[in-house]
Amino acid sequence: MERIIVGITGASGSIYGKRITEVLAANSYLVDIVFSEMGKKVFEYETGMSVEEFINSLPEEQVTLFDHNDLFAPPSSGSYRTIGMIIAPCSAGTLGHIALGITDNLIHRAADVTLKEKRPLVLVFRETPLNRIHIENMLRATDAGATVLPASPGFYGKSETVEDLVNFVVERALRTLTGREFNLVKNWGE
Numbered sequence: 001m002e003r004i005i006v007g008i009t010g011a012s013g014s015i016y017g018k019r020i021t022e023v024l025a026a027n028s029y030l031v032d033i034v035f036s037e038m039g040k041k042v043f044e045y046e047t048g049m050s051v052e053e054f055i056n057s058l059p060e061e062q063v064t065l066f067d068h069n070d071l072f073a074p075p076s077s078g079s080y081r082t083i084g085m086i087i088a089p090c091s092a093g094t095l096g097h098i099a100l101g102i103t104d105n106l107i108h109r110a111a112d113v114t115l116k117e118k119r120p121l122v123l124v125f126r127e128t129p130l131n132r133i134h135i136e137n138m139l140r141a142t143d144a145g146a147t148v149l150p151a152s153p154g155f156y157g158k159s160e161t162v163e164d165l166v167n168f169v170v171e172r173a174l175r176t177l178t179g180r181e182f183n184l185v186k187n188w189g190e
């Protein structure tokens with residue numbers, strides 16, 4: 001089974017990280033999850049679910065939760081085999097750390113490793129409006145090999161629910177990361 005690292009930070013939109021993890025697990029991926037300190041708090045606030053309840057809802061043999069302070073954990077090393085990493089939602093703060101190579105926690109370090117190993121790194125960035133620092137950091141991260149994929153759903157799919165809008169972003173993000181389709185939304189023209 002292929003392994004993907006999922007980072008969940010303290011930007012709004014925890015539901016994106018939740019859905020991405022669920023879809024990856026349902027599609028037979030191994031998932032390593034890391035919540036930042038604020039990621040955990042915002043997740044619990046926005047979803048009304050504790051991180052523990054969320055992890056317990058997932059298949060135990062496929063999903064591993066790592067402490068963001070544990071820089072000894074396997075995702076810290078390039079020798080640990082993964083096919084890539086996605087950070088969803090990605091805060092402006094975490095983008096800044098990645099863009100500048102400052103690896104204070106396991107999400108920053110794993111992202112830095114993913115870029116140095118030339119594996120796909122998808123940043124589902126969430127902030128609005130953007131300041132110049134955000135834009136410059138997006139350019140730095142993009143130049144280093146990351147894909148910045150704003151949490152900005154299209155409306156041409158005529159979504160009727162919030163879940164549909166979330167699925168729009170999740171499908172795009174996971175296609176970018178893995179190169180395959182997850183069939184969460186219809187393609188234009190179908």
Ligand SMILES: Cc1cc2nc3c(=O)[nH]c(=O)nc-3n(C[C@H](O)[C@H](O)[C@H](O)COP(=O)(O)O)c2cc1C
Binds near residue numbers: 010039090127
């Ligand atoms: C309810 C809530 C919503 C937030 N939404 C955002 C957001 O959309 N984007 C963002 O960059 N920061 C947002 N923040 C601020 C981040 O949580 C904060 O900057 C934090 O330090 C980010 O750290 P992290 O990237 O390690 O999680 C939000 C904070 C709270 C409490």
